[in-house]
Structure formats: structure tokens, C-alpha cells
Amino acid sequence: MLVPQCLSKNIFLADDDEDDRLFFEEALKEVCNDAILTVAENGDELMEILYRPPVPMPDVIFLDLNMPKKNGFECLAEIKNNRNLKNLPIIIFTTSLQEESVRKVYSQGANYYVRKPTDYKQLKLIVKKLLAIDWLKEALQPEKERFIFTA
Amino acid sequence: MDKNTTEIDFNKVRTEKILYKTKLRSYLLGAEINEEEFLLDIEKTSNNWIDSLGLKKIQHIPEAQDLSNIHNAINETAHALISLYKKNKFEEAQNSFPNFELKVDNFLLLLQIIELKLQTGSSFQHIENNEPHEKEEINALSKLLKNTELQEKEFRNIVSQSSIAMVILKGKDFIIDISNKAMEAIWRKDFAEVSGRSLLEVFPELREQSYANLLKKVMETGIPHRENESLAHVDSHDGRKTFYLDFEYLPLFDISNEVYGIMCTVTDATDRVKARKIKETSQKRHIHLIETLPVAMYTIDNKGYIDLHNQATEVLWGRKPIAGKDRWCGSYKLSKLDGTSIPKDLCPMAMAFKEQRSIQEEIYMYRENGEKRHVIVHPQPLYDETGAIVGASKVMIDITDSKDAEEALRKSEEKFRLLASSIPQFIWTSDPNGNLDYFSDSVFKYSGMTNQEVSNGGWIDIVHPEDREENISQWLHAVNTGEDFKFEHRFRRNDGVYRWQLSRATAQKDEKGNVLQWVGTSTDIEDHKTFQKKLENLVEERTKELKKANIELENMNKELSSFAYISSHDLQEPLRKIQTFGSIIKENDFENLSELGKRNFSRMLLAANRMKTLINDLLTYSRTNSSEKVYEKTDLNLLLGEMQSEFAETLQEKNGKLEISKMPEISAIPFQLRQLFLNLISNALKFTKPDVAPVIRITSKIVKGNKIGNKNMFQDKQYLHITVADNGIGFSQEYASKIFEVFQRLHGKGEYEGTGIGLAICNKIAENHNALIEATSEVNNGATFHLYFPMVQ
Numbered sequence: 001m002l003v004p005q006c007l008s009k010n011i012f013l014a015d016d017d018e019d020d021r022l023f024f025e026e027a028l029k030e031v032c033n034d035a036i037l038t039v040a041e042n043g044d045e046l047m048e049i050l051y052r053p054p055v056p057m058p059d060v061i062f063l064d065l066n067m068p069k070k071n072g073f074e075c076l077a078e079i080k081n082n083r084n085l086k087n088l089p090i091i092i093f094t095t096s097l098q099e100e101s102v103r104k105v106y107s108q109g110a111n112y113y114v115r116k117p118t119d120y121k122q123l124k125l126i127v128k129k130l131l132a133i134d135w136l137k138e139a140l141q142p143e144k145e146r147f148i149f150t151a
Numbered sequence: 152m153d154k155n156t157t158e159i160d161f162n163k164v165r166t167e168k169i170l171y172k173t174k175l176r177s178y179l180l181g182a183e184i185n186e187e188e189f190l191l192d193i194e195k196t197s198n199n200w201i202d203s204l205g206l207k208k209i210q211h212i213p214e215a216q217d218l219s220n221i222h223n224a225i226n227e228t229a230h231a232l233i234s235l236y237k238k239n240k241f242e243e244a245q246n247s248f249p250n251f252e253l254k255v256d257n258f259l260l261l262l263q264i265i266e267l268k269l270q271t272g273s274s275f276q277h278i279e280n281n282e283p284h285e286k287e288e289i290n291a292l293s294k295l296l297k298n299t300e301l302q303e304k305e306f307r308n309i310v311s312q313s314s315i316a317m318v319i320l321k322g323k324d325f326i327i328d329i330s331n332k333a334m335e336a337i338w339r340k341d342f343a344e345v346s347g348r349s350l351l352e353v354f355p356e357l358r359e360q361s362y363a364n365l366l367k368k369v370m371e372t373g374i375p376h377r378e379n380e381s382l383a384h385v386d387s388h389d390g391r392k393t394f395y396l397d398f399e400y401l402p403l404f405d406i407s408n409e410v411y412g413i414m415c416t417v418t419d420a421t422d423r424v425k426a427r428k429i430k431e432t433s434q435k436r437h438i439h440l441i442e443t444l445p446v447a448m449y450t451i452d453n454k455g456y457i458d459l460h461n462q463a464t465e466v467l468w469g470r471k472p473i474a475g476k477d478r479w480c481g482s483y484k485l486s487k488l489d490g491t492s493i494p495k496d497l498c499p500m501a502m503a504f505k506e507q508r509s510i511q512e513e514i515y516m517y518r519e520n521g522e523k524r525h526v527i528v529h530p531q532p533l534y535d536e537t538g539a540i541v542g543a544s545k546v547m548i549d550i551t552d553s554k555d556a557e558e559a560l561r562k563s564e565e566k567f568r569l570l571a572s573s574i575p576q577f578i579w580t581s582d583p584n585g586n587l588d589y590f591s592d593s594v595f596k597y598s599g600m601t602n603q604e605v606s607n608g609g610w611i612d613i614v615h616p617e618d619r620e621e622n623i624s625q626w627l628h629a630v631n632t633g634e635d636f637k638f639e640h641r642f643r644r645n646d647g648v649y650r651w652q653l654s655r656a657t658a659q660k661d662e663k664g665n666v667l668q669w670v671g672t673s674t675d676i677e678d679h680k681t682f683q684k685k686l687e688n689l690v691e692e693r694t695k696e697l698k699k700a701n702i703e704l705e706n707m708n709k710e711l712s713s714f715a716y717i718s719s720h721d722l723q724e725p726l727r728k729i730q731t732f733g734s735i736i737k738e739n740d741f742e743n744l745s746e747l748g749k750r751n752f753s754r755m756l757l758a759a760n761r762m763k764t765l766i767n768d769l770l771t772y773s774r775t776n777s778s779e780k781v782y783e784k785t786d787l788n789l790l791l792g793e794m795q796s797e798f799a800e801t802l803q804e805k806n807g808k809l810e811i812s813k814m815p816e817i818s819a820i821p822f823q824l825r826q827l828f829l830n831l832i833s834n835a836l837k838f839t840k841p842d843v844a845p846v847i848r849i850t851s852k853i854v855k856g857n858k859i860g861n862k863n864m865f866q867d868k869q870y871l872h873i874t875v876a877d878n879g880i881g882f883s884q885e886y887a888s889k890i891f892e893v894f895q896r897l898h899g900k901g902e903y904e905g906t907g908i909g910l911a912i913c914n915k916i917a918e919n920h921n922a923l924i925e926a927t928s929e930v931n932n933g934a935t936f937h938l939y940f941p942m943v944q
Contacts, residue, residue, distance in 0.1 A: 019728050023735070095727065116727070119731070119734045120737075121734060
């Protein structure tokens with residue numbers, strides 16, 4: 001099987017769950033060992049980092065929805081309303097599979113919707129595929145049916 | 152002189168007797184004459200005459216004794232007639248008058264004979280035997296009568312002094328010779344006016360009447376003519392006047408025995424006739440009145456025999472009384488009201504007559520056919536002028552019908568009272584103006600008040616003061632409109648306790664709709680009211696409890712929902728972590744574990760996986776519970792087609808078959824129906840026999856509710872009966888209903904996977920669709936699930 005290239009190297013993760021952050025780091029290390037991961041423990045922190053220059057802009061942001069302080073929906077809205085940030089690829093990374101949430105973030109302009117997999121192998125596979133995406137080529141939102149990203 | 156005296160006496164006696172006769176006749180016909188004076192006068196005259204004449208003078212004449220006897224007989228008869236007349240026996244008196252008249256005529260004849268004998272000195276025999284001689288004698292008498300100046304004077308005197316109207320007419324032309332004042336009163340002319348003139352010339356109107364002819368006849372035949380109450384029209388200056396006259400035309404003979412004149416005596420009977428006519432008319436009217444009177448009336452004579460009776464009497468008695476036979480009473484039989492028989496001679500009529508008193512009594516009269524009549528009788532004695540009892544009259548009023556009606560009314564009233572007093576309800580009546588006029592005994596018993604106290608509006612005292620105003624206003628409304636009265640109010644019992652009563656009254660109306668009376672009832676509804684209140688309280692309490700239970704249930708539901716949320720999110724999260732950590736270890740460090748460690752670690756991962764399934768099923772179940780019921784037209788062919796692809800992998804794996812026949816559309820909640828079939832089919836594919844390829848058949852047919860055999864189904868609604876049959880291991884029929892309960896498992900976890908929630912979810916879904924799910928099975932012989940879905944919700 002051809003291993004896809006790891007195109008995104010500067011990666012932001014906003015998740016309040018320590019375990020999930022651990023799983024993500026582990027998986028990321030395995031699929032793309034030269035990637036740089038910047039972690040925010042809630043929405044406020046994410047936005048603070050994004051607004052603080054001269055930090056280089058991330059290649060992609062993994063955004064949890066249920067977070068304390070500023071939640072994922074608010075962050076998404078804020079990012080999409082910001083001229084400098086609105087082109088950043090946003091991947092929703094959550095346990096929720098409520099249709100309501102899916103519809104909402106799609107309309108807000110998120111790029112993909114990922115349900116945190118239970119199986120570690122699955123997680124690695126998803127992360128690997130997502131990092132192989134060339135966001136310059138795939139700047140637009142996918143169709144609704146392909147919005148929920150699976151391995 | 153002697154001779155003259157004798158002659159004068161004879162004439163005087165003759166005239167007197169004629170006058171006497173005329174007077175008596177007038178008297179008997181009702182003329183106003185003082186009878187005592189007149190009797191006395193006549194007797195005296197006669198006595199004087201007898202005395203003065205002296206029987207000695209004529210005793211040698213055999214007729215003298217006869218004359219005396221006749222004279223006495225005349226007086227006797229006159230007395231008898233007057234007596235009869237005085238006893239109001241007018242007719243009898245009048246009928247007997249000719250007898251008197253005959254006697255007078257005999258007297259006059261005798262007198263004439265005696266006179267002749269005296270004058271001629273000849274014997275009676277002589278006269279008889281010698282006709283010419285006799286004629287001669289008579290002529291002499293008439294000549295004497297006519298020509299004697301003295302006699303003429305005397306005659307005139309008698310005529311002019313008489314109170315009876317008299318006139319003497321002479322000759323064939325009826326020349327008025329002598330008349331008196333009484334006559335002139337009838338004529339309404341002076342004597343000077345008529346004297347010496349012909350009667351028919353003075354009164355030409357007499358020609359038209361019978362009088363002229365009568366006078367002529369008397370003149371020609373010499374036979375006297377008498378008539379009573381003859382109608383006469385007499386003209387004068389003041390016009391025509393009509394009289395009823397009693398008159399006599401007596402011929403006057405001259406010596407040659409020729410009639411030379413007529414003596415007319417006239418009595419004016421007009422007043423008497425008129426009075427009698429009035430009396431007769433009124434009597435006739437009376438008789439007619441009595442005859443046609445609806446009231447029975449009859450009279451008895453002085454011997455008790457029934458003489459007069461009217462038609463109503465015959466109707467009452469049912470027979471015609473027989474004259475001279477029926478005495479006292481003509482009824483067939485009589486009895487007192489107590490039934491004691493009354494003999495006829497002791498009947499009220501007899502008693503009234505015998506005891507001379509008026510009686511009023513109620514008795515029974517029986518007709519021959521046995522019919523009994525209730526009669527009020529009222530006999531009264533009848534008296535004549537002298538106060539002597541002459542009979543009795545009796546009025547009889549038949550009150551049988553009114554008595555019967557009265558009795559019927561009394562009985563019905565009695566029945567009503569009895570009924571009214573025997574039921575616990577209060578019964579009362581009121582007149583059309585709303586005045587209560589009757590109360591049943593129960594009212595007095597309840598209130599402790601007397602009839603007097605509750606009457607005349609006193610009943611309002613029984614009503615609770617708070618209810619009175621409305622009570623009166625409602626009652627007046629009913630009375631004014633005639634509408635039914637219905638009112639709940641409290642009545643005070645004799646111990647002061649008020650109890651609720653329901654009063655109703657309805658107006659009794661006649662055909663015209665006028666209210667005749669009101670009949671009302673009052674029923675004690677205290678217990679009913681108390682019970683109702685208790686019931687209301689109970690219902691309120693229960694409702695509260697129910698509300699409370701409902702709230703609890705709602706809370707429980709909320710809790711359940713939150714449990715579902717917790718299990719879906721909070722419980723799932725740590726489980727997911729366990730699984731993820733497990734999978735990391737399995738990926739990276741599994742090989743480093745010992746063999747035992749590897750086995751334990753694998754079982755741990757399986758347990759975590761089972762837990763995940765359980766949580767998911769619970770979530771589905773709770774979602775099934777709480778979701779809203781929105782029915783849509785659902786194409787079962789489409790839905791079951793999805794099942795084919797859903798289970799394609801498993802079927803291939805197990806070499807199984809899913810056979811689905813064509814299905815109609817039904818109203819359903821699509822995602823629940825999908826869940827239902829998922830569960831049933833996965834169940835069928837789970838409990839398969841190890842060495843038999845699974846075959847699942849889904850078929851359907853439409854049935855009517857009453858064919859299902861479940862009373863919870865709508866009996867006349869159409870249902871779709873879907874069967875899902877497999878050829879798996881089946882189960883014992885005794886568990887057929889248990890399998891639909893939550894967490895019920897028939898097999899160990901090791902044998903077959905599952906949480907024991909799947910069929911409970913199916914049952915829930917069926918309930919949500921007002922459908923029925925049943926299972927039939929035998930161990931090792933497959934299972935069949937029957938679903939009954941209403942075609943339309």
C-alpha cells in the first residue's frame with residue numbers, strides 16, 4: 001500500500017480531553033514524525049495562539065466541539081469571520097455524531113468532520129489520510145456526503 | 152087596596168127574585184158584591200114579603216106551601232153556592248148555579264099561578280082544564296104588569312136603584328124605555344140621550360154582533376136568553392170600548408101573552424174576565440214552566456193521591472203515576488241513605504202532608520229495573536185561603552250523577568292523599584296564583600310544624616334563610632310563566648338541622664293552557680349531595696395524586712433521558728478511552744505480554760466491546776420510548792428491500808436466505824419500523840441451528856380487527872398481519888410473552904450474543920404503532936413473529 005505523503009507539518013489541535021490529545025500525539029508521531037503539533041486545551045487558548053504574531057500559521061487545525069470556555073462552534077465562527085484566518089483548513093474532531101452538530105459546522109464552513117475512533121489503528125489511518133491532503137488543491141468544502149471523514 | 156097591595160107585592164117579589172138571581176150569578180162569576188149585605192137584604196125582603204103577604208092570605212092555594220118551600224130552598228142553595236164560592240170552589244159553584252136558577256124559575260112560575268088564582272079566584276085545576284081561560288088570565292097579568300101606573304113606577308124604582316145594569320126595551324124596535332146608572336156607565340151615555348130611541352139606532356154596532364139577533368129571537372119566541380162573559384163592543388163619544396158582559400134577556404109579556412118588551416140585566420165582567428185571563432195565562436205559563444222544568448215536581452190532593460206531575464217526574468221514577476191509585480209517591484221503592492226502606496205512607500211527602508211541615512231530605516229512589524237514584528226531595532204542604540190543608544207539592548232533584556262524580560273525585564283525592572302520605576317525599580299543591588294549599592303529612596313530620604303553620608305562606612319558614620329570596624323569585628317566575636319549577640334549597644328539620652332538598656313542580660293546565668293548579672314534590676338530596684361532595688373530593692384527591700404521579704413520571708422520563716444522555720456521552724467516553732488504550736497496547740505492545748496476559752487482555756477488550764453494544768441498545772430503547780409519533784405513508788417493499796442489503800454480508804456468511812413477499816403501504820414511523828425489522832431479522836440470523844442454512848420468510852395479509860382475537864385491537868379496523876418466520880432453534884411457547892420484556896434472555900451470554908433489549912424494543916415500537924407483536928415457536932422448530940399493524944393510524 002502506498003503511504004501517502006505527509007503534506008501538513010504544522011498542526012494545531014484544540015481539545016480539552018487530555019487522553020484524546022495523548023492519542024492524537026501518539027498517532028501523529030507514528031504517521032508523520034517531523035510534524036510540529038501545537039496544542040490548545042480550550043477555544044480561548046486556540047484563538048489566543050492564532051492571534052499572537054509572529055507564530056507561523058498552521059497547515060491544518062483539528063478542532064474539538066465540546067470544550068470549556070470557548071467551544072468549537074464559537075472558534076469556528078470566529079475563524080471564518082476573520083479575514084486572516086478564514087482560509088485555514090478546519091477539521092472537526094469530536095465524539096459527537098449528532099446530526100444537528102454536523103449540519104451546523106458544515107454550514108459554518110468546516111472542511112471535514114471526524115468522529116474520534118475507538119480503535120487506535122483507525123485513528124492513525126485517519127490522521128495519515130488527513131495530513132496527506134493538499135489543502136491548496138482542496139481548498140473548497142467537500143460535498144455533504146463526503147463531509148464526515150472515515151478511514 | 153088589598154088587591155093592589157097584593158098585586159104590588161107580587162111584582163116586587165118577582166123583580167126582587169130576578170135581581171137576586173142576577174146578583175148571585177154576578178157574585179159567583181167574581182163581581183165585587185158585599186155578599187153578606189146582599190144576602191141579608193134578600194132574606195129580609197123575602198121574609199118581609201112572607202110575613203106581609205102572610206101565608207094566611209094564600210093558604211087556601213095549594214101552591215102557597217110550595218112557594219114557601221121553594222123560597223127557602225132558593226135561600227139554602229144561594230147560601231151553599233156562596234159558601235162554595237168562598238172556599239174558592241168557583242167552578243163547582245158556577246156549575247151548580249143552573250140548579251139555583253131553576254129553583255128561581257119555579258118560584259116565579261108558582262108566584263104567577265098564585266097571583267092568577269088570587270085574582271081570578273079560580274082553582275088551578277080550572278086553569279089547567281080551560282085553556283082560553285088560562286090565556287085570558289095570563290094576559291090579564293101582563294096587562295097588569297104593563298099598564299098599572301103604580302106598578303110601572305115601582306118597577307122603575309127597582310130598576311133605577313139596582314146596582315146591576317138594567318134596561319127595559321119595548322117593541323120590535325127595542326125602544327129604550329128604562330135604564331139605570333149602571334147601564335149608562337157601560338153605555339157611557341146619559342139616559343136623556345137614549346131615552347125613547349131604538350137600541351139598535353143608538354148602538355148600530357150591535358147589529359154586527361150577535362146581540363141584535365138574540366134580542367129579535369127573544370122577542371119572537373118569548374124564550375129568555377142568558378149568556379156569561381160575552382164579548383161586546385160598545386161605541387160612544389170616547390170611541391169603542393170592549394166589555395165582557397154577563398147578561399140576560401128576559402121577555403116581557405102583555406096581556407095577550409105577546410112579548411111586548413125585553414128586560415135586559417147586564418153585569419160588567421170585564422175586570423173579572425181580564426183578571427182571570429191574566430191568571431189563566433200565568434197559570435198556563437206556570438204549568439208549562441213546571442212541565443218543562445228539568446226538576447221533577449208533583450202535587451198530591453187532600454187525600455194524598457198524586458194529581459199533577461211533570462215530565463221530569465216520570466223520568467226520575469221511570470214510570471207514569473196512575474191517577475187515583477198512586478198515593479204519596481210514585482217511585483217504585485224508597486230508602487234512606489243508609490239503605491233502610493221507607494214505606495210510601497211514611498215518605499217525606501206523606502210526612503210533610505200529615506205533619507203539615509216543609510221537609511228537605513236526601514233519599515234513594517229505586518226504579519223498577521233496580522236503578523238507584525240519589526235524590527234531594529223537598530215536599531211542602533199546600534193550603535187554601537182559609538188555611539185548610541188541601542194537598543202538598545214536592546220538588547225532587549236527582550243528584551246521582553253529581554254524587555257519583557263527587558264520589559269519584561273524593562276517591563281519587565283520597566287515593567292521592569294516601570299516596571302522598573305514604574311516600575317519604577314532600578308533596579304539595581298550589582293554586583294558580585302560587586299559594587300553596589296542600590302539604591303531605593311528611594312535611595309536618597319533617598318540619599314539626601302544623602298544617603296551619605305552613606299554610607298561607609308559612610312554609611317559607613322551613614326554607615333556609617339564605618335560600619329564601621332566590622326560592623321565592625324562582626317560584627314566582629314559574630307561577631308567572633307556567634314553566635316547570637326546579638330548585639335546590641335547604642329545609643329545616645324539626646331538630647333544627649337543615650337538609651338539602653330538590654323541589655320540582657309542574658303546572659296542570661286545561662285545554663286552553665290555563666293553569667289549574669301546581670303539583671310539587673321535594674326530595675331529600677342531602678345524602679346524595681354529601682355523597683356527591685365526597686365523590687368530588689375523592690376525585691379531586693385522585694386527580695391530585697394522578698397529577699403528582701404524572702409529574703413523577705415526567706421527572707422519571709427526564710431522568711431516563713438524562714440517563715440516556717449520560718450513557719451516550721459520559722459513559723461512552725471512558726469506555727472509548729479503555730478501548731482506545733486497549734487498541735494502542737494491542738498495536739504496539741501486545742507481543743510483549745505473556746500468553747496468559749495476551750488471553751486476559753483480549754477478554755478485557757471483548758468485555759469493553761459488549762459494554763459498548765449494551766449502551767447503544769439502551770440508547771435506542773430510550774429513544775424509542777420518548778420519540779414523537781409522526782406517522783408517514785411507508786412503503787414496506789422499500790423498507791424491507793433495505794434489509795436485504797443490510798444483512799447481505801451475514802446472509803452470505805451463513806449461506807442464508809431472506810424471502811420477502813410483496814407488501815402494501817402502511818402508516819408508520821419509518822425509522823422505528825426499520826429498527827423493528829433489523830432486530831427481528833438479526834434475531835433470526837442469530838438463533839440459527841449450527842448445521843442448517845437459515846431461511847427467513849416475511850409475508851403479509853390484510854385482516855379485520857375482530858379476527859385477531861385480541862380485545863385491545865379495534866375490532867372493525869383493517870390490520871396488516873406480517874409474519875417473520877425462521878427455521879432456527881426456536882423457543883418454548885411458555886416464554887412467548889416473556890421474550891418481549893427488557894433484559895430477558897433465554898440463552899447464556901456465551902451461547903448467543905445480545906443484550907436482551909432487542910425484542911423489548913420491537914414490542915415498544917409495536918405499541919407506538921397501536922400494533923400487536925406476538926411470537927409462536929417450538930423448541931428446535933423455528934420461531935414465527937406475528938405483527939399486526941393498523942393499515943391507517
